[in-house]
Amino acid sequence: MGKRPSLSSVSPPREFTFQRKPLRVFQHEQGPRFVAADVAKLLKYPDEAALQTALGGKAGCLLSPASGPSLLTLSEAELRHALRAGRKTQAQALQLWLDDTLLPILRKGTHADQDKLQLAYALAGEAARQVGQAVWESVLAGEVDGQHSRWLVSLHYQVQQGQRRPSGNTVALQAEVSALAALAACVAEERALPVSNRDLIKLAAACHLRLAERMQKQALRA
Template sequence: MNPPNDQAIETPLRLDYAKSLAMRVVRRSEGFWFVAADVAAAMKLELAGLLQILGEPAGRLLRLADGEEPALCLSEGELDEALRRVKKPGARRLRRWWEEETRPALLRDNGTNGAAGTAARLHLALALAAEAAQQVSRAVMEDVLRGPGPWQHSRWVVALDYAPNNQQRWPHGRVIGLSSTVSTLGGLAERIAEPDKLPVTTVELIKLAAACHLRLAERMGRMTA
């Protein structure tokens, strides 16, 4: 038996899943639909094998704006069933990609910018998340390799430098102590001025005041020279 054929033309989101694989996702009023061939490829299965696992009839034929022939698409329930039945690393990776990263991002989108805007924001969010993970990983590795230290009880600061054209950037991250605070210079002055806002000792305040006095004296000397 052939799956039902929907005559409405849908514009799928083309979402980066792997280096050479884009996952096409259709957002409809009843939920998300996934091109079955893309799902099978992500799990490293033949489409016929995936359909055999699900049991026929499965899916629905949808007319997509980027294809001449209707494409077999799976509902969210069918995708969940496939992820439950397929015992492969590819299925576990697809589950994490969809349930933990992609679906929450799509649900937060209000749809005002259409499919193209949603896909662009999602690409940016995933790229920034991946870059942050790289930066933290490298910062941890470098600090641990330096030898014994407080890295196990430290926080980490990273600088996100995302390139819209997806050029690779060198990760930048470093460890900061639990007692450290990241602030702008203007914010630092405000925090010091308010009582109990920033825990600093008298010695630390004296050092800060002395350093500021020396810097001001240097600048005043340049102005009068």
């Protein structure tokens, strides 16, 4: 085997986690470089040598980081080759994560973008699941009769714990949907509201009671 080509990087690798296993990635001018030893573990090879054998022994090149020993790394094309040669179930899961999450993060380039993208993917996926469930239940219950229904999906996301706790509920076709911040303006408008006087009185009374409770708590703290 000929001498393996080598690269260098002045920046440390960025570390990501897939199924509780790390994947280190170097940002390089030629494109991202994936640490072969980490890829081997993700694809359940005994070591990077076994991965190299599966790839024909020619893939990858040594990369010298700013500190520490040189590491065998794979290009994106070589990683995709490894995915095609890997175990089907594990490789497919890693392929989806690579295309849907990791590569968009790497192309954005900052940790702030990484957090935003992960949050966006999590919430978008959860919103789709909630709406899909609402449609399913409505059709089975006979509530959809050739009409397009509307759903309001409320999502809560615990960023620090890395978890999402969404909730979703359907909204009737004739219902008025408004953000809480705009509720007062909607009530104050002259146009007709699909709300009875009795409902407005109940709303005003509830708001007055809640405001009184908060004012009392603030007075006790003072």
